[in-house]
Amino acid sequence: MLDKRSKSLLGTLILSAVVCVTLVVAPYTLLEPINLPKLCTLAFFAIISLSLIAPAIKSVIISDAKVPLILIALFILQIILVLFLSGANFGGQFYGTYARNTGALAYASLAILLLGSILVSDRDFLKKFVFMTLSVGAILVVYGNMQYFNLDPLPFTTAYTVNAPVGTLGNPDFQSAFMGLIALVSFTVALNSSLKLLIRLGLALMGLASIVVIYETLAKQGYFAFIAGVGVIAVLWLFMTKRKSLGIAVGGIGVIGGGLILLGLINSGPLASYIYKGSLAARGFYWRAALKMLTTHPFFGIGMDGFIDWYRRYRDPHYAAKNFFSYSNAAHNVFLDIGSSGGFPLLVIYCAIIAFVIISIVLFVKRSEGFDIYFAAVVGAWAAYQVQSFISINQLGLAIWGWVLSGLIIGYEINTRVKKIDQAISGSPKSNGKKRKSATQPLAPAKVISLFSAVIIACSVAIPPYYANASYFSAMKSGNVKAIQSAAYLKPIDERRLLYVSTVLRDNKYEAQAIAVVRDAVRNYPDSFDLWMVWATVPSVTAGDLAHAVAQLQRLDPYNPDVACWKCQK
Secondary structure, rough: OHHHHHHHHHHHHHHHHHHHHHHHHOOOOOOOOOOHHHHHHHHHHHHHHHHHHHHHHHHHHHHOHHHHHHHHHHHHHHHHHHHHOOOEEEEEEEHHHOOOOOHHHHHHHHHHHHHHHHHHHOOHHHHHHHHHHHHHHHHHHHHHHHHOOOOOOOOOOOOOOOOOOOOOOOOOHOOOOOOOHHHHHHHHHOOOOOOOOOHHHHHHHHHHHEEEEEHOOOOOOHHHHHHHHHHHHHHHHHHHHOOOOHHHHHHHHHHHHHHHHHHHHHOOOOOOOHHHHHHHHHHHHHHHHHHHHHHHOOOOOOOOOOHHHOOOOOOOHHHHHOOOOOOOOOOOOOOHHHHHHHHHHHHHHHHHHHHHHHHHHHHHHHHOOOOOOHHHHHHHHHHHHHHHHHHHOOOOHHHHHHHHHHHHHHHHHOOOOHHHHHHHHHHHHHHHHHHHHHHHHHOOOOHHHHHHHHHHHHHHHHHHHHHHHHHHHEEEEEEOOOHHHHHHHOOOOOOHHHHHHHHHHHHHHHHHHHHHHHHHHHOOOOOOOHHHHHHHHHOOOOOOHHHHHHHHHHHOOOOOOOHHHHHHHH
């Protein structure tokens, strides 16, 4: 499908993308230092990767990878339809909500990297990926412990439990889930008897250190992810070592256990009293709201990353009346996030991709002749990601792992299918010499031009939101009201910047300017509860404007008694 040189470059891009998106943060330079730089990095690598994939699309269509290619194309097509037909703000959908940034650009980029991972996945690449995973894990184990012991050189995240490690993911839950994945991969690779004993001991220690970091986060997601991954790897080992009956039994126990945990998550079954409490209990409210969004907007959803604008309207009236869980910008379940954002078609396509991954695992295991350590590590990591995705936000630093791991599994099954004619050709010295030559020869001029063009396009997509956010952050630090107001209008226009500048103007008695900004903002973002609240709280607001703002607040938060009596209080 891809020539050797393109495949090598694409593999390097994918490895680099996973590392950079996971680790990149921009403290003290951006209003939102976690997710926005991850989105910009993700989009940059995805667009460049596409320039290497696109010339080979015809050969992919006639290859064994045509089914996942069709699913990925349908996924991106549905996202495009949602952008234009959901009725939500185009810019907000494209770049996504503030502090999440899982809009159309993010999901299209993830889908491109999924396809790229399918094309490069083979035995050598899987091994490289696993050791890259361990390297990233080691960095975040060290960094997490530095945060725990109050030694963080960049202490810019302080919103959570004192000293709870957040790594470069911005939240203890995300750090916990990722450490569960790292512990799983570490312990699995430590089983590789071909490695030196000292290396295996080091891997086991890193696995233990990862578990310690999970404990330090005070979050449960890492334990859930790790246990699920261990169960999957145990079943893989039993089947791949021809212990089919025992594998079925262990798998059955795992399914039953998983079912009981799922029941516990919805406050049912014998485990409910242990699981359904705290932050996990809150997810039930988010999930029910997301289901309402999905069923009332079945074809194109509410718009990409639009949960925050619709949650108040669809939250449980009983709890809304008491103002419980009045704010959320995500369903805290990746499947429901995708479904509520893009409708049933997007959810069905995503589920089909997941199903294809499972089918690929089964097909590979059926023809395997022994326990494949690196395949097992990747599948276990994929299972760990899926578990956390069921109860968590699709944070980009984690999401890229789920999508790339999916591609690696699909591609590994396809690209390791051995045919007699291929074996005969690849086994000849002449063909081996040609392979070595093709892997080292320079790219054709047309491909160099394509890559250069892709870099320009990638920069034009990724740099503007970063520059606008950084400029606004700099203006905020300067305290210059005119500079702040000017920076708020830098393109691409962002709801959060307009909200902040209108708030700053209101609080500093520039009331006419505040109303002018918020009036512009609600034209682009009519479903922003926060923007209407700013307008309603400007002291000099006219009676007509106040009535209009309160009516919008009631529309957006119909079950909130405080909003209902706002007008009479004023």
